[in-house]
Amino acid sequence: MSEHKVISFDNIKVACRNCSLTSLCLPMGLTPEDVDQLDNIVRRSRPLHRGDHLFRQGDVFQCIYVVKTGTVKSFDPGEDGSEQVLGFHLPGEMIGLDAIETGYHHCSAKILETTAVCEIPFTRLEELSSIIPSLQHQMFRLLSREIGHDEDMLTLLGKRNAEERLASFLLSLSGRFQRRGFSPSDFYLSMSRHEIGNYLGLAVETVSRLFTRFQDEGLLKVERKHIQLMDIERLKQILHNDQGGGVRERQIP
Amino acid sequence: MSEHKVISFDNIKVACRNCSLTSLCLPMGLTPEDVDQLDNIVRRSRPLHRGDHLFRQGDVFQCIYVVKTGTVKSFDPGEDGSEQVLGFHLPGEMIGLDAIETGYHHCSAKILETTAVCEIPFTRLEELSSIIPSLQHQMFRLLSREIGHDEDMLTLLGKRNAEERLASFLLSLSGRFQRRGFSPSDFYLSMSRHEIGNYLGLAVETVSRLFTRFQDEGLLKVERKHIQLMDIERLKQILHNDQGGGVRERQIP
DNA sequence: AAAGTTACTTGATCCAGAGCAAAGCAATCT
DNA sequence: AGATTGCTTTGCTCTGGATCAAGTAACTTT
Numbered sequence: 001m002s003e004h005k006v007i008s009f010d011n012i013k014v015a016c017r018n019c020s021l022t023s024l025c026l027p028m029g030l031t032p033e034d035v036d037q038l039d040n041i042v043r044r045s046r047p048l049h050r051g052d053h054l055f056r057q058g059d060v061f062q063c064i065y066v067v068k069t070g071t072v073k074s075f076d077p078g079e080d081g082s083e084q085v086l087g088f089h090l091p092g093e094m095i096g097l098d099a100i101e102t103g104y105h106h107c108s109a110k111i112l113e114t115t116a117v118c119e120i121p122f123t124r125l126e127e128l129s130s131i132i133p134s135l136q137h138q139m140f141r142l143l144s145r146e147i148g149h150d151e152d153m154l155t156l157l158g159k160r161n162a163e164e165r166l167a168s169f170l171l172s173l174s175g176r177f178q179r180r181g182f183s184p185s186d187f188y189l190s191m192s193r194h195e196i197g198n199y200l201g202l203a204v205e206t207v208s209r210l211f212t213r214f215q216d217e218g219l220l221k222v223e224r225k226h227i228q229l230m231d232i233e234r235l236k237q238i239l240h241n242d243q244g245g246g247v248r249e250r251q252i253p
Numbered sequence: 254m255s256e257h258k259v260i261s262f263d264n265i266k267v268a269c270r271n272c273s274l275t276s277l278c279l280p281m282g283l284t285p286e287d288v289d290q291l292d293n294i295v296r297r298s299r300p301l302h303r304g305d306h307l308f309r310q311g312d313v314f315q316c317i318y319v320v321k322t323g324t325v326k327s328f329d330p331g332e333d334g335s336e337q338v339l340g341f342h343l344p345g346e347m348i349g350l351d352a353i354e355t356g357y358h359h360c361s362a363k364i365l366e367t368t369a370v371c372e373i374p375f376t377r378l379e380e381l382s383s384i385i386p387s388l389q390h391q392m393f394r395l396l397s398r399e400i401g402h403d404e405d406m407l408t409l410l411g412k413r414n415a416e417e418r419l420a421s422f423l424l425s426l427s428g429r430f431q432r433r434g435f436s437p438s439d440f441y442l443s444m445s446r447h448e449i450g451n452y453l454g455l456a457v458e459t460v461s462r463l464f465t466r467f468q469d470e471g472l473l474k475v476e477r478k479h480i481q482l483m484d485i486e487r488l489k490q491i492l493h494n495d496q497g498g499g500v501r502e503r504q505i506p
Numbered sequence: 507a508a509a510g511t512t513a514c515t516t517g518a519t520c521c522a523g524a525g526c527a528a529a530g531c532a533a534t535c536t
Numbered sequence: 537a538g539a540t541t542g543c544t545t546t547g548c549t550c551t552g553g554a555t556c557a558a559g560t561a562a563c564t565t566t
Contacts, residue, residue: 076408079493084408098404100397107404126390133383140379143396144353150403151351151360155329155337157410158454162523193544201411203524208545224532224544240332415553446514456554461515477514477562 015039024092024179025066026120026138034132041124044068045117054095054109054117061099063119067091070115071190075198076107085199088112088191090176097146112190157201160239165200166210167238170220174229185229268292277345277432278319279373279391287385294377297321298370307348307362307370314352316372320344323368324443328451329360338452341365341444343429350399365443410454413492418453419463420491423473427482438482 016027016039027035043063047070048054054065057077065072072089086107089095098106100122129136156165178184189196197207211222219235221228229235269280269292280288296316300323301307307318310330318325325342339360342348351359353375382389409418431437442449450460464475472488474481482488 076404078408078412082412084411086404086407098397098401101394101401106401126386126393130383130386130389133379136383136389137379139393140396141354143393143400144351146400147396147403148351148354148359150400150407151329151339153407154339154403154410155331157407158337158451159331159335192542198411204544205525205546206523209523212545445512457514458516458555459553462553465515 016042019068020181021066021068021092026094026135026142029138030132030134034135037128037132038135041121041128043119043121045119048111048115048117050111050113052111054111055105057105057108059105061096061103061105061122063121064097064125065095065109066118066120067093067095068116068118071112072109072115072117073112073191073195074107074109083198085195088173088195088199091180094142094146097143112195162200162202162206162210164238164241165202166196166207166214167235169196169200170227170229171232171235171239174232185232187227189225189227269295272321273434274319274321274345279347279388279395282391283385283387287388290381290385291388294374294381296372296374298372301364301368301370303364303366305364307364308358310358310361312358314349314356314358314375316374317350317378318348318362319371319373320346320348321369321371324365325362325368325370326365326444326448327360327362336451338448341448341452344433347395347399350396365448415453415455415459415463417491417494418455419449419460419467420488422449422453423480423482424485424488424492427485438485440480442478442480 015036016022016025017032017035019025019027022028022035027038030038054072067089069091072095073085074087074089074095075083075085077083089109095109095117096105125139129139156168160168173187173189174184177187191199193207193211194204196202197204200207211220214220215222219229219231221230268289269275269278270285270288272278272280275281275288280291283291307325320342322344325348326338327340327342327348328336328338330336342362348362348370349358378392382392409421413421426440426442427437430440444452446460446464447457449455450457453460464473467473468475472482472484474483
């Protein structure tokens with residue numbers, strides 16, 4: 001392509017094999033040759049900006065998306081407009097897997113901060129998967145992982161109280177940042193309090209109060225979007241807390 | 254094996270092609286030849302009884318299970334013992350898809366009423382999938398459907414109140430019974446009130462009270478496990494109920 | 507058939523978190 | 537600089553559903 005003044009976005013167009021996310025993304029566990037084949041069908045997007053829709057519920061399903069940089073939220077925009085946030089997607093994570101079944105997007109996806117994604121035309125991905133068994137296997141694994149993750153969220157929403165939900169959310173982010181080579185204890189939230197609350201089944205006010213309380217208890221420091229986890233161990237304890245024999249489910253004596 | 258006194262369960266050993274569930278199950282959309290190939294790897298189980306475990310969380314993952322007759326519940330048994338019910342599985346529905354990722358079962362599965370299942374060794378299913386593209390496609394669809402379903406449950410738990418949850422649950426059962434050729438308005442529950450409550454993120458008492466209230470309002474008749482839906486339309490209205498302009502989510506004016 | 511066991515219902519009370527209202531604070535616009 | 541806009545925080549009140557506590561009805565065991 002042209003060499004003149006294209007400043008930086010050819011950098012984004014690295015092949016999968018050079019991508020720092022391979023170990024978290026679809027190519028995981030593929031041979032270099034297989035990765036090259038996959039690479040041929042992957043398209044890299046121009047950067048997308050906060051508020052852009054990646055796709056909307058009901059759109060025809062063409063591509064699976066993988067976040068390359070930035071953050072995307074997926075959500076069910078409800079009949080009326082009472083959206084339910086379904087997930088926040090960090091680099092290396094896939095979006096749109098729920099659309100395979102019907103051929104139409106089951107949820108919407110919106111950009112939270114300037115984001116680049118890889119687009120993988122699904123039909124071509126399927127063709128390739130039946131040629132490359134390890135790619136098929138990897139696809140099954142990724143779909144299965146998504147199911148497992150959603151099931152964990154069901155437990156979160158079905159059984160955990162507000163405190164446990166927020167702790168779990170922060171620890172999830174922490175771990176995912178760490179695996180991407182960022183600090184597990186010092187990061188910026190790309191989503192609003194409103195979106196966090198929506199995702200966790202809580203009111204904005206509750207989220208805000210919990211941040212304040214966690215800060216007062218020395219668990220973390222908050223300043224708007226900037227979070228510093230000061231005591232990850234204690235945050236983990238919150239999750240495994242039977243609060244000393246509390247009766248969460250009636251047990252047969 | 255021994256031929257002497259095996260009374261009736263050779264009847265159960267019908268091939269997939271003769272199974273009444275094909276249209277709901279994995280063979281959906283496959284050619285008769287492909288179904289025969291699939292049939293070769295499917296194993297039919299002896300009947301399982303109430304309380305039996307199909308598998309337990311942490312068990313090595315070998316097979317995907319499909320319910321043939323009966324009902325199975327899947328659940329996360331939690332560290333302590335505070336289980337979270339993840340789903341109730343009717344004939345034609347698959348169980349264990351969340352285990353593909355790690356190779357270990359992510360949840361447990363228990364029989365609710367006498368049940369026969371088909372076992373599909375996953376490794377062989379994968380092999381077959383890369384030979385039969387439409388089988389691979391069907392597998393992707395089924396996994397995707399599971400994700401979509403879990404996402405719907407997230408919305409249920411995150412946004413709906415007790416009344417809406419129970420209505421949604423009953424309508425889901427109703428529809429699934431109907432698709433299996435049973436009455437959509439007259440059926441027996443194979444799970445306890447406790448399990449329903451657990452699944453819906455509600456206390457047993459709340460479920461019980463709601464049944465009573467729905468009955469008082471003429472929506473249904475309950476007698477223990479026997480449910481008759483008297484007004485399915487009104488049950489559906491409960492789901493789409495903004496209760497006349499109620500503010501469910503703050504909207505920007 | 508009596509006694510025990512388990513599941514379900516119903517009533518009474520309580521509380522975590524929702525909802526409302528009003529500031530506070532950062533960022534952008536004029 | 538001041539005003540507008542959009543988050544976020546904080547205080548106060550209210551409520552849906554949890555929890556506690558009996559009581560009842562079906563199923564099991566002997």
